[in-house]
Amino acid sequence: MSKKEIDYSLYLVTGRNLLPPGKDYLESLEEALQGGVTLVQVREKAADTGEIVEVARQTKEVCQKYGVPVLIDDRVDIALAMGADGVHIGQTDMPVPIARSLLPPGSIIGKTCNTPEHVREAVKDGVDYVGIGPVWQTKTKKVKHSITGPVGLQDLLQELDGTDVKAVAIAGINSTNVLHCLWGSVTSTGHALDGVAVVSDIVASPLPLVAAQALSTRITTFYQTLATPKSIYTIESIKTGVGSVLDSVRKFGPLVHQITNNVVTTQSANATLALGASPIMATAPEEMEDLSKATGALLVNFGTIQNLDGMLAAGKQANINRKPVVFDPVGVGATRFRRESANGLLSTWQATVLKGNAGELAAIANSLEVQAKGVDSVGAGFKDPAKFVRDLARKQRSIVVLTGVTDWVSDGNTVVRLANGHTFLGEITGSGCMVGTAVATFCAGASIAANALRSEDAVEDGKLVRGDMFLAAIGGVLAITVASEYAAQRDDVKGSGTFLPALIDELGNLTAETLVEIAKIEIVE
Structure with missing residues (x-):
């Protein structure tokens, strides 16, 4: 078979020791092939040579029925003996030139x-x-090297730029995290994985056909979406879209799940209600599977750095159910524990929107331009904030919201500069956290509206699909900053103490028309 014909997308690595009771190896293999496996590697670590040759021969017979190539792990002699399509070699195995x-x-x-x-x-x-x-x-192999997480794969993929060498991700991949792996590893230049290697999610399943189909469908969706042309925005289309999302929030009243810091819980809940949605502040890991099915979006704000298990579980379930995840890493640069916690969350699930001030996002990006002091930023800020947010959005495969006197939003392609707001926002506790709440609320509205417009048979993979999260992120920022300008103009506002309740009032008074009427939006090329 020509090497150019190899489809690496769903690469099955065998492991007979993982088969469930009563499941025959060849039966499981054939069902997996029927489910969409495109390449098979025979990996046998404990059997003797004669047994491996026989297993490999039988594997090839089954795979030939489906036109799927077979590789042998480590053993060039066995590959030669049974006519395999090739071999997979480890770092301590036979040198590639000799093989x-x-x-x-x-x-x-x-x-x-x-x-x-x-x-x-x-x-x-x-x-x-x-x-x-x-x-x-x-669980299938002792890991000797550091865990990369999806973002860590980018450094390895970048080494393949300009070559025709393919790349397959390995270790711990299953149907619940495969999209996170695929999306999170795409480099800033658009270099993506050619496939994923899977072991236990298929081999250990009593229904390998179903397991393979679930993986195959998600992988296919990724490559189709990756090839879809990027949206082209104008200021007018952004204003129209933002207004439409606010209307959707008012119309559908989505439930917005918020794991947030205890300093701002009440005002975040009130802001959610004022915008027309419903808040639920739940943190127990045991609730997350059920909650994710009912909510429109998830906000994770770890300002008081509690309930990490709940955050991990909530994000994973939101990814599984295609619900938007807004991550607000409050004060992430202040301590090593916060940085390690943020890395752990971003390695476990994919954030739809990453929102923070300059110090927080600098810490996520490992940038030395801005430092954090508690939950605040210190330093002059970024020399080129537009480039920073675009680059970080590409690296994290998320919408990035950089908050400050001027707000910046990017999807990795388009960068928008937002110039609304009032100085009173900097004089109350939790105004930045309320921006995260508003962004999550708008994401929920956009997602629910997108699904309401789709017919049942058009829903991808039987799951919910997301709306335009870029517009939702912009809308969430504008909701707070525009409302702050209306609130500050009121006769009953005398300072920061009277400003906060007025801000909640004006969030409730916002309409699509009033939101965009004074919105100051600039598209930065």
Whole structure:
């Protein structure tokens, strides 16, 4: 088989020791192939040579029925003996040039790579693909190298720019996190994975066909979406879209799940109600599976850095159910614990919107331009905030909202500068947290409206789809900043003490027309 014909998208690595009781290996394999597996690697660590040859031979017979190539883990001799399509080699196995000299022309050779240096060496040796990771912890193999998380894969993928070497992510991947893995690993230049390697999610399943189908459908959705042209925005289309999202919030009254810091819980809940949605402040991990099915969006704000288990579970369930996740890493740069916690959350689930001030986002981006002092930023700010938010959005594969005297929003393609607001916002506690609440509320409205317009048979993978989260993020910021200008003009507002209740009032008074009437929006090329 020509190497160019290899489809790496759903790469099954076998493991007979993982089969559920009563499940035959060849039966499980064939069901997995029927479910969409595109490439199979025979991995046998405990069997003797004769048994491995027989397993590999039987595997090839089944795979040939579906036109799926078979690779052998480590053993070039077994690949030669049974006529495999190639081999997968580890870092301590036979050197690639020697394996290439022994195998027939056109054979596929892949290599496990855990660092950029590994990737560079593999490319130099002439591999056809690299298996990069480990993305997450896995029960099927002892992990010797540091967990990369999806974003960490970007450094390895970048080494393949300008080459025709393919890349497959490995370790801990299943149907609930595969989209996070795929989206989170796309580099700023648009370099994406060519596939994912899966073991236990398929092999250990009593229904491998269903397990493979779930993975295959999500993978296909990713590649289709990746190829979809980016939206082109104008100031008028942004204003129209933002107003439409506010109307959707008022019309549908979505339930917005908020895990937020205890300093701002009451005013965040009141802001949600004023905008026309319903808040629920739940933190117990045991509730998250049920809650995610009922809510329109999730806000995770760890200002008082509590309930990490609930945050982890909530984000995972929101990803599974295609619900928008807004992450507000309040004060993340203040302590190592906060930075490690934020990294853990972003490695576990995919944020739809990442919102923070300059110090917070600088900490997420590991930038030295701005530092944090508690929950505030210090320093002059970013020299080029437009470039910063665009680059961070591309790296995190999220909408990025940078708040400050001027607010910046980017989807990694378009950057918008927002210039509304009033100085009173900086004189009350939690105004930034309320922006996160408003963004989550607008995301919920956009998501629910998008699904209301779709027919049942058009819903992707039987799940909910998201609306335009870029417009939702802009709308959430504008809701707070525009309302603050209306509130500050009121005769009953004498200072910050009377400003806060007036702000809640004006959030309730906002309409699509009043929201965009004084919105100061600039698209930055």
